[in-house]
Amino acid sequence: MTLIIRKEGKAHWVFECRRCHVRGNSQDYFRALEHQQWHERTLEHATKPMADSLGIFAEALTELAERFVDSVASAFKPLADVLAPAPNRPHDPTLLRDRRKWGGR
Known part of the structure; x- marks a missing residue:
């Protein structure tokens, strides 16, 4: 009790x-x-067991979501490395149009 x-x-x-x-x-x-x-x-005493159980459920759901995100991120990590732009290419498209350095069109 x-x-x-x-x-x-x-x-x-x-x-x-x-x-x-x-x-x-x-x-x-x-x-x-x-x-x-x-x-x-009081409402506090009546809802305390339900609130505690929902807190445990929320923690378990958060842990499951974190594991899922980690597994998806680890699966796409090699693909992200392949699709990454070359380190010497500029991010600005106007610089890519400059034929003197990047070849342009």
């Missing part, structure tokens, strides 16, 4: 929800019990 009510001292009762990391202090057991019941009705 993730919900705990315990007495820590004289007139000091503590309510804890370990799942949500919520802690509440009160003077008597009845108020601690009310705090517990109030917390159980």
Whole structure:
């Protein structure tokens, strides 16, 4: 059980929800019990298990996508090396039209 009510001292009762990391202090057991019941009705407590499971699913999906991208990149790496322009050719098309150096048309 993730919900705990315990007495820590004289007139000091503590309510804890370990799942949500919520802690509440009160003077008597009845108020601690009310705090517990109030917390159980909150949206945070109701959606915490679903949010945790979605976080695990999102991490697994991210890891799968990274592996896929790495495998595709490694498959196309030799092709990228072949299709890369020669290192001595300029990237500017106007320089390629200069017949004196590059041969032009």
